[in-house]
Structure formats: structure tokens, C-alpha cells
Amino acid sequence: MSEEELRIGVYVCHCGGNISDYVDVKKVVEAIKGEPGVVVAKDVMFACSDSSQNEIINDVKEHNLNRVVVASCSPKLHELTFRETVKRAGLNPYLYYHANIREHVSWAHTDTREGATEKAIRHVRAAIAYVRNAKPLEPIRQKTMHAVLVIGGGIAGLRAALDLSRTGLNVYLVERSPFLGGRTPQLYRVYPDGRRGADIVKDLVSELIRRDNVAIYTNAEIKSFSGYIGNFEVEVEIKPRYIKVPYDEIKEKIKELPDEIPDEFNYGLTKRKVIYYPYEGAFPRIPVLDLDHCSDVETIKELLGDAVDLEQKPETVKLKVGAVIVATGFDPYEPKEGEFGYGRQGVVTLPQLHRLMDLGNGELKLNGREIRDVAFVYCVGSRQKKSSEEEEVNEYCSRYCCNAAMYISSLLMEQGIRTYHIFRDIRTYGRHERMYDEVSRKGGIFIKYNEDEPPEIEEEGDKLLLKVKDLLTAGEQLEIPVDLVVLVTGMVPRKTPELDELLRISRGRDRFYVEVHPKLRPVETAIGGIFIAGACQAPRDICETLSSASAAASKAATVTLRDVIELEPFKAEVDPNICDLSKKCIEICPYEAIEIKNYEGIGEKAWVNKAKCMGCGACVAVCPTEAIQLNGLTNEQIRAMIEAAGKEVII
Amino acid sequence: MNEGGSEPLILVFSTNTISDPGIDFTGLMHLHYPTRTVIVRLPCSSMVRPQFVLYALTHGFDGVFIAADGPDCPYLAAACVDITSQRMAEAQNLLKENGIKPERLAMAGICSVCAEPFVRSIKAFYDRIKDLGKVEIGEV
């Protein structure tokens, strides 16, 4: 290109007076006519009109132009228009520059024609300087895999996997635990329709397993991860279950085993066997042998015979995917011993209440005793006050808890159980306000406590006595005898340090995954092609989780449904011959786009992964040797523009 | 207007998605500011190489104004402010080393509809540069 003679066409637009009323367009044209390389310099009434565009195309052909500048309105409006025009004329569209002489010049300086004209000349000169140094660029075309990896088999992961597979994409669903469903199957019934959590999961799973383009890996974890948007390479390790047959075949035999381990599915309310299948309908239907807790392998071998295979080894699967959805979910907040009376007999958390109700088939009993009065204490593990810097507290509101507690208390009240609600603010937002209305209308008693004076829970006979100061009744000290205290616990993000490290996605101050931008890109992470869904991003209820899962699936589909993704060519590029490997660019890059690469004959130097580079240019500013530059806006171009614009203007 | 360059000349670095539209908006509102301001747009204010500032101040410009995105930056979000400020500090040191007053460089966050704030800051900066006079190497 550098050998070629520069032949530049410059078009200065009147914009029907919008520019020419305040800028002497003729003078601008005169002033730049003599600039080196300028072959055509014209003023046009409306550059964006069809006739003017055709005029540009004709000039390119007639005068053999190889660079074009249009000086008119803001590039936001017509830069793309003229790039298209130039392309139609047979030129590379990036050999074009758009000078803004309307919004930046004529309209801003309606008070001084002379000054505006001078400024317009500077802007056009800078544009000419830019194109003089411009090189043809091609958009980066990246082949993408038509496959998506979904990490997490809760409802978010299931929903996302189902949505993607329906469009024909291949989906790999990886779940760390041995069974799909996440936290949802532990829920007794969920608002607003009162469906059982397990049924919601069952519906999604049964649809999903029908599909032949979905692979589900349970008891599996991500072991390695590399690549970039469109092309990720992932290794998944599937841990052995040690059991080979479906649950139904060995159901009776499992029953003979002793209860040994607190059942995490029931939050420790019950015990489970070393071979377990958490709940009816769990997928897959094959139980798991919990070898870590198994003290007597021989008995099991004897009892189950061929159904058990202790020789099973972890398997590793290699996947190639175009996008990744992370949906690792949450854990319920576990109150500290003594926090709101936790640890006392009769004090349970909301998730435990769900399990109690489910185990009792809807009837609420604790240790065989009938429950008449239940107190819900809200904001346990949420909206906590920070007392010192080191302390890890949950300052956030967990969003779903008021609604959830309200719904389950309406179920309790249907059974004639009295409910008390010890709250800080009732946040039944949106239509959930109806549940609050219903519960209070039916006789639920609401008492507001001050965060500094939390309720105290004492024992009184075989009942519990809850003592609280009620802000709604002029600070009256109240005593409430109840059978059960339910701590309405919030959500904390599921801890997955290894995964975070592998994927290099970051967490916010609240320890949930952080999106790039809560409004513009609410399901995207800073790493292109990795998306987040559900409660790993923020506390959410089922409905909102499903929405965010579909939204993340949508983003993953925009990447993977196409054969190639076209990325703007404005990416950083390293000249390995100059690079002194200061690594400053690597440190500053927010997208992890710069790596060290061994160049043949040169050795280890920095290298930009263009699929990851977003083109911000932060690396350009820190490079000590100017080895790294931005395509489409090189340092040379910037200097040329500065020089051209800084030259004195003589009108 | 232009009498042998007694008036200062300012280079404004704007950013494609936020502050350049903000300066567009200033025009849309027909708000006036000094004409001796040339606007060069970049993707992000963090791209301003300290050497560019020095280059501008030795090639006809008397001041450099960075219209940054602030925390609205689509690339770096809140980190943009910190990163750009670091570059600013480096640039100011570089200016000092080269005998140029570091006050000739300024930055402000300009949102995409921040017409008034832009006019306010660019006018203030212009006046400041005017008081400093034309660039002279060795002025510090």
C-alpha cells in the first residue's frame, strides 16, 4: 500500500445550511485542496443523499481515488453509510474517515463564522491525515462451534440447556453434584402456583433428556479451560458413581443399610445411607455410593453384588464449545450458632421448613409434635451491618425471602397454624404484594424489629418464647409464645474457587458473579463468550432465574448459531520485532486478551488474541516501545492527526 | 479571531461511545465554547499515551483536554477512571521532564448528554491555558 500513490477525495457537506450557514464551506474546500494527496475536494449540498453518494462512487472510479473523507454530521449518524458507499465504489471501507463538522463545529459555534471555519479546516485536515496513514482492514471472522457448555444443573442450567438445544445447538450440561436440579427440588411448594420444586425440575429434565443434542454430565467438574469466544476447549472430569444399576433395582437392598450421614438434601434434619438417591424423581435414577463416608465397603459389596463396581475410575471428556453459561447457583445462608436462637430445638431455617413440610407431606410436625404457632424472623443473613472491614457480612437484600416466607406461611395458615412475622421491611415487590395482603388479611401478625434490637428467643416450658420490641406499636416490648421459629435465611453465592480461577470470571463485593454492565450487558461477563445465569449472579426467585437463564442462552445463541462471528477489525496488534516483553500490556488488559507467545525466530513476545480483544486501547498507552498498536487507529495516525490539526490555518 | 495565534489551541481527546456523543450533544443544544478546540476521538480515554500529550503540546497545541467516560466506560467501567488517571499522572510527569507545565493537561468525565458540564469544563480549561500563554519549552 505504501508504494501506491495516495489519491484522496474530500467532500465537505453543506447539510442544506446547517453547516454552511456557520462554516464557510468553500473556504474549507480551498484550504484543504493543497494538502498532499488530495485529488478531489468538493462541497456538496447533502452528502448523505443518493445523488451525492453516487457522485462519490463516480469520483472514486473516475479519479482513481484510494482514500475518502467526508466532512459532515456526527459519525454516529452516517459513518456507516459512507463506509458502505466506499465499499460499493470498490474500496476497502476502512480507508475512509468521517470528519464531524456539524455537531462538533457548525452547531456549536453559531456565534463565529470565522472561528467555526477554522475549526472545520482543522477537523478536515486531521481526517485527511488519518486516511493518509490508513491501511485496509478486514473484519475478524471467527469460526464458532455450534455448541454451548452449561455449568450447573439447577433450574437455570436446565432452562438454558433446553432453550439452546431447541434451536439445534449442541449442549453439554455439567453438574458438580451427582443429581440434577440444584436447590429447587428441596422446595416443598413454590409461589405463585404452589407447584412442588421437584416437579418443576422433573418437567425440565424430562424435556431435556428427550433431546439427542444434549449431553448431561453429573458428578462432574470442569478440569481445564482455554480458548476464547467461539472456540473454547474444556475438559470435564466425571467422577464415578460406583453403582451401575437404577435405584429401583436395589431400592430394597439399600434400605437394609444403616443411616449414617446427615442428609444434606434435608439440611441435616434426617440421615441418609452411604448409597443414596436423594428424592423420588431425581435424575439420573442411578444412586451414588458416597465412598468418602463409607466405612464398611465389604458389606456393601456383599449386599449389592454386581450392582456396585468399586473399580470405576474418573473419566475425562474433552469438549469444544462456542460459548459457556455459568449457572452455579446459591447456598442458603447458614446462621451461626446462637444467631436468632439458631441451634435451639424448634428453631429452623426457611429451607429446613420446606423440607419439614415435604417430609410430612404438607403437615408440619417437629419431632412428632404438632405445631400451632410459627414465628418467621426475616432478614437472617441478609442486610447485615458491617462492623469491621475484615468481617465477611451480607450487606445485600436476598430478594426472594419475603415472598417465599409469605407464600409458605399462607400454606401453613390454611392448616389453621397461626403465623407471626418479625420483619424489618416487608419486600413483597410487584404482584407478590398480593401474598402479603392475603397472609395479613387471614390473620398473620406482623411485628417490625429494629436491626439493632433483634428478637430474642428463649425456651418456656416446651414452647419457645420470642421477645421483641415492636416499632409499629411505639416500641412496645412483646412476648410471643410459639412452637416453631423459622429463620428466613437469605442466599449466599455458591463457592466455586477452582471454577472462578479456571474461567477467570470475577465476583463483586457481595461475592456474587459480576456482570459487565447491569443494564447494557446484564448476563455477560468480562470474558467474551462466557455468560452468567440465575442465582450465582444475584439472589433471585425461580421465575427470575428462568428469565436470566433464557437471556444468557440468548446471548450464547448469538455467538454459536452462526458459523462465523464477525468482529470489528479495531483490535490491538503486537509487532514482535519491537516488543521488549515489558508485560505492561498483559497487566492492564481487562479482557485477558494478551498472552505470551513464542514467535518463530524471534522468541517469546506478547501476542493479542483478537477474539478476546475488545479494542479499548489501554495497552497502547502503556507500551514502552510502541510495539502494541490499535488497528484502525495507530499511533502514527494519531500523531499525524495531531500534527495536521495543530498546523496554523491561514484563511 | 486568529491573530497570529495569541489564542490558545486545545486538543480534545473524546471517546467513541460516550464523550464524543456528549460533545455532539453540546452542538445539538447550540451551546458555545471556544472554537480553537480540535476533537480527536479514541475508543477509550485509557488509550491516551502520555507521549501523545507531549506530541500535541510540541506540535501546535497549548493544552490537552481528555473528555473521559468516567464509570460509564463500556470497556473498563469504573476501572477506567483509575487507569486514565494513572496515564494522566504519567503524562504530567513527562511534561514536567520536558519543561512544560503539567497544568496544560486536564481531564473530565463527560457523559453522552453532558452538554453543560462539557462547556463548563472546556471553557474553564481554555481560560486557564489562555492565562498560561503559548507553550514554551522550559516554562517550568
Place this chain on the structure above:
Amino acid sequence: MVRVDPSFVERVKKLGAFDITACYNCGNCTAICPLSSEGHEFPRKLIRYSILGMENKVISAPELWLCYYCGECTDTCPRQADPGGLMMALRRYAISKYSVGKIARIFYDKVAAAFSWTILSLIALIGLVMFMNPNVSASEMEQNFPFCFIGKEFIHDAGLVLGVIVVALALVNLYIMYRSISLGYSRRAKGSVGLWVKNLVLTLIREVAAQLKYTKCENKLRYIGHMSLFWGFVGLFIATITGFLRDYYDIMIPPEVSLGLGVIFGILLIYGSLYYMVGRFSKKEAYAKYSHHTDWVFLWLLFLTGITGFLITIFRFMGYPFLTYVLLLVHLVVVFDLLITAPFTKFSHAIYRPLAIWLSDTMDQLAREAPGEKEAVAEVSQ
């Protein structure tokens, strides 16, 4: 420490406060209320007392009687929890609480009330029949029209006895109420007799005779209706007394005076009771949306008192002795029912309300003079 008692609100709900637990504590009712004032905030405070089962706080609250059920709280309640309905229900509850031996409870229970009213009416009827003059001749009838049929003396004596009983019961009830309400205040604030008397007179003039608080309600027609009812009743009472005075003590009051008073106040009473009956029937205003049977009984008794009295006069002048006698019988039974139960039914608000206002005004004044004392709310033991 107060032990929460959710059964209390269940009991109150039965008296008409059906939706009150829907309250979400926005405070709109207290702030919109034209009668709520600093130091006497209601109805939200009473909503809380009711929901938490703080019965002692409820019956010691003079605010119950400072409420005239304008209905603005109910009309603007965002949860449609009907705070005005609660205040009314609490008054019903309080009436049964304040009464001697809690007799009034009988009248607030539908079955017991129906039974009691029937018994009372029968007692009255039997009493009247027993004292009926059996061998009265036609000429006597004409001559001593209408009192030859039932002895004047009997009615007079019975009336006096009735009056003494009713007043005595009322005084006892008022004392119970005084005890209840004063529990909400510091007992040390005794004040001078002069202040108490002055405030009593002021209360009687302002809140009994003129019912100034009622004028703060937006609906002025209801104020007129209430005044008609009140003054109609009082006027008829006076008219009756003038008759007695003339007939028994020969005080020379021209019969035209009694007659004139009777007609004027009779019309007022009938208008007033009809106004409320139509209101309660059409259920347009907040206060009328729900009517407890005691509301209806009270209105019917008032209405019947007025209308029968009126018709007696008409028939008497038109010369229909038989109809007159029958109506007289009815009239006397109704008046008996109305008066004998007055301290236990809705009627009793006529005495409780002034007492509450008098007490609270005076005690507030004393509390203001001795600051900090009102805060020292005495513990209530039941």
C-alpha cells in the same frame, strides 16, 4: 412486657372488624382522621393494640370515643382494612366490657340478644296487661283518653322506678369506664374540683349539646342527622316530662306546649332515625357498610318510639281509641326496651362518649401541667 394474644382480634372481628388484620401500618388512617390529634392518635394505634391482643390498652383508650366514624380512614385505607369498622367494633366490645357484670355482652350476641329482647318485651307487655284497667267503660275511655286503659299512676310510678334503675346502672357503668380509662393515665394527676366541673360543663355544651367534634367530619348531613336524633330524643323526653308535670304535679304547662314539643321533636327523631336507617340500608358510606344487629335494634327502637308516639297523637285526635290503645301499648313496650337496656346497648355511647371526652380533656390538661407524668402509664392488671 406484653404477651401477644391473637384471640382478642378474633373476638373483635366478630363484632364487625372483619378486615382489620389486613393493615400494613402505613399510618394513613391516623393522618387522614380529622379527629385524631397529637397525643390521641387513632385509629392505627388501636389497630395494633387489637391485633396484638392488648385488651387493657384498648379499653383504657379514650380514643375509642373520640372517634365519630366519619369514615375517611376507611374510604382511603389502601388495604381496605376498614379502620373505622374496627373503631366501631371496639366500641361495641368496650360497651360490653364497661357494663356491670358484663351484662352488655348478652346484647352483642345475636341469639342471646334476641332472647333477651323478647323476654324484656314480654315483661313489659305482661306488666302492662296486668295493670290494665279491665272494666273500663266506653264513656270513661272517652273521658280519660287514653290513660283510662292503663293507669296513669302505674305508668308514672313504673317510669320513675325504671328511671332510677337505669340511672343507677348507667352510673355504675360510667364508674367502670372511668376506672378503665384512668388506668391509661397517671393516677397522681387529680386536679382541682373546679377544673373538673368546668370541663364537665364545657363537654356538655360542646360535645353533648352542640357535638362540635362531629362537625369535623366531612359529611355534614350526618351531623344534622345525628343532631336530629339526639335533640329529637331529648326533646321528646322533655315533652313527656312536661306532660307528667302537668298531669301529676299540676304544674300549669299548657298541653299545647307538650303537643308542640312532641310534634317538632318527634319529626326530628323520625328524620334522624330514618336518615340512619336509609344510610345503613343503602350502605354507601363507610360507617354503614356493615351494620351490627345492635345498630339496627337501636335505630328501630328509636324510630318506633318516635313513630308510635306520633301516631298515638294523630289517632287520639282523629278519635280511633282502639288503634291508640294498641299503639300506646307498643310505644310503652318500646320505650321500656329502649330505656332499660340503654346502659348496655349502643345507646350507652350517649354517656360514654361525653365521659371519655371529659376525662381525656381534663387529664390531658393535668398531664400537660405536670409534664412527663402521662408517659408513666400505669401497669394494668386484670
Place this chain on the structure above:
Amino acid sequence: MSVKSWYERKYYGEIEDLPEEEYDVLVIGGGIAGIQAALDLGDMGFKVVLVEKEPSIGGFMYKLSKTFPTMDCASCIATPRMAQVFHHPMIDLLIYSEVEEIEKKGEGDFRVKVLEKPRFVDSSRCTGCGQCELACPVIVPHEYDWGLAGRKAVYIPFDTAVPRIAVVDLDHCIYCGQCERACPTEPPSIDFTQVPKIHHLKVGAIIIATGFHLFDARLKENYHFGEYPNVIHAMHMDRLLAPTRPYHAILRPSDGKEPNNIAYILCVGSRDKTVNNPNCSQICCMYSIKQAQLIMGALPLADVTIYYIDIRAFGKAFEEFYQQAKDMGIMLVKGRVAKIEQKENGDLIVWYEDIENGGKLCKAEHDLVVLSVGLLPNKEIANVFKGQKLEVDDVGWIKPVDENANPVETSIRGVFAAGTALGPKDIPDSVIEGGAAAMQCAAYLSEVRGRH
């Protein structure tokens, strides 16, 4: 506006019937949710048509000052998105157009009639220079500023409008022709011969993102909105705080004084059965707290008091934002204001019960009262479906057919909803639902077309 009412107004003799066009997806509503849905579908390779009834896309968001809880500027987020959708090769826009009728012929086959209202400006020629606006002698209140400022009868909808071209408001036009003479294009872009056009669309799936409207605060009579000049609603305040604000200052309407004691009344038209809206509007607490923080920045000496029932700071980083507001000195009073009285100088007295401080009956004076009005559904869309019923709830929000399985799917298969058409929600949730609806559309289309 229906075709019939265009006829009735007798401005035009005819309606132009256009030939049928085919698209994969129709998105109704060009707000942030609709834009997000269209962009995602376009990026997936579907051909999308986006219908917007106003003369510019953007919906509600572009009117806002900043957005909670990150305090980023609303325009900075909305305008690039608007430009992106406008330039997207797979997305066509029908602006200033309304859906008249939708008929489902079968799965993946909807026939839609869209009325394109005449702009009386040739959009291919108009450059948005605004000369006509300067020339027009008619001034009417500007909807963009909620009537706080004026516009002309021919006007560019707002400064960052997309497309940034003029539109003639015939209701107020006096046919003086000044705009036509002022127009610099040749021939002038102003074109009074335009007629309404009916677009016949054949689409595979539909996304409804028709948004909400604000509760009419006049219905809460005790607040005297529309009667007392200094009782404004929160969207007025948002305009007064925006960088594009009308007066370049926060002034109260009665006398143009800078307010120094501002009250916010929450739950106006929400959580209120007396106005038939038992729902919570979900965003009012937060936008009020946001505005209060912005006021503290703009008027450092001003006092701001928020009267609330419950503060619903439930979303990501909302609680922290709320605590920050408290630390800034914004007063938060639990107690709903029951009534407002006006003093002679225009100041206002609010009556409330200070519930958390002993339940005292209080009166407070403020020089400006802001009503945080709730959100209500735009109900018209439910009426355009022929032969099938779009389920809505008792307030009028579109009802998902199964919230716990697929929250954006409506009662008509192939019709999805997103954003505030489904109920009140904030911007992040609307954007997420836009994406979710796009995904459901894509999956539905793939299925009915047998691709998978």
C-alpha cells in the same frame, strides 16, 4: 389510533395498502426490552421487524436522568442501543406505527396489520437539522418533558431521537407552511400529502414489549396533583435532574424558586386498593432514592424526606444504595402521607403518622412534594388479537402461562412478552427478559420450522 379514527379526522382521503412483507419475528414496542429482544434475534440471524408507536424508539428509558443503583447515565446506555438497533442489517423498524390486528393462522404463521401514521416528513430526505422547528410558530407542551417545557407543532421528538427526523403534529398544526419554506432540502422534506399506510406482515413469532404507563396521580385526590402546582410526580423530577433538563436547574413550578425542602411520597397508585392497584410497583422506592441522592448532589443545602411504607430495596446492590442514601442524610420516615394542604406562598403541608417514633401525628412543611407514582399496564395490546385471547391478570398485565417454567411465554403459543408488559420491573430485569423472550422466540421458530 385506529384506521377508523384517522378516517374520521378527515385529513386524508385514502390509506395506502402495502404488499405483504415477511419477517421471522415481530417485536412490538421499541423500549429497552424490545430493543434488546430485537438485537439478540438479529444477532442470531433472524429477520426482525420492530414496531414503535411513538415517532422515536427508546421507550421510557431515554427520558430518565440516571439509573439506580449504579448511577450511570440513562442516555449513555439507551442511545448506543438505539443506534445499534437502527443500523442493524437484520432489523427493520416501523416507527410511528401501531399494530392494528394480529391473526394466528397456524404455528409460526401470524398475519399482522400495522398502521404507519404519516409523519408528514419524508424520512429519506430529512436530515434532522431542526430548521422547521425554528420556523414553526406553534408552541405546545412537550410530552418528552412531561409538559415542563414546550415544543413546536413540527418537531424532532427529542435530541437523541432515533431516527432523528422531524414529525408534524397535525393536531396542533395551523398549516401556515413556514416549516416547508424553512426546510433546506430540495424538495422540502415536509410533505403534507402523506397518507397512513397499512403494512401487512407475515411473521413467525411475536414479542410484546409494550411497556407501561404511569399512574394518573390526579386520582389520589388528597394529594391535589394537578391542582397544587408544587405537587409534581417523580418523572417530572427525573427530567429536572437529567442532563437534558428543561430549565438547567431544579425549580419548583409555582414560582420558579429553587426548592430546599423536598418531600417524596411513595406508593402513589401502588399497593392501594382504593385505586384498584393492589400490586407494588417495584421500582418507585429505588427511583425515589436515586432522585434523592441526585438532589443532594445538585442542591447540597436541600433537605429531602422520603415518606414510605416499606423500602423495597431488593435487587442487586439496591440495599447498599439505600444505606448509602441514609448515610448521605436523606430522611426516611415510615408513614404514608394522608393529605397535603397548600399554603398561600405555595409551600405544602403534609400530614402523616411518624410510625417508628411512637406513632405521633405529624405535620411537616415542604416547598416541593414529589409523588412517586406507580406503573400501570398498557392494555390495548390484548385487544388486537383476532380469534385468540391474550391472557392478562386482573390489573391488566400480561400473564405468563406458566411462570415457573417459562416466564415470558403468553397464553398464545408463539407470542412472548418481555419487560414491563409483564409487570413493573427495573431496567436490568427488562433487559434480561428481552433476551429471554428472544431466546424463546428462536427456540419456538426452530421447532415449528422443523429445524430441530
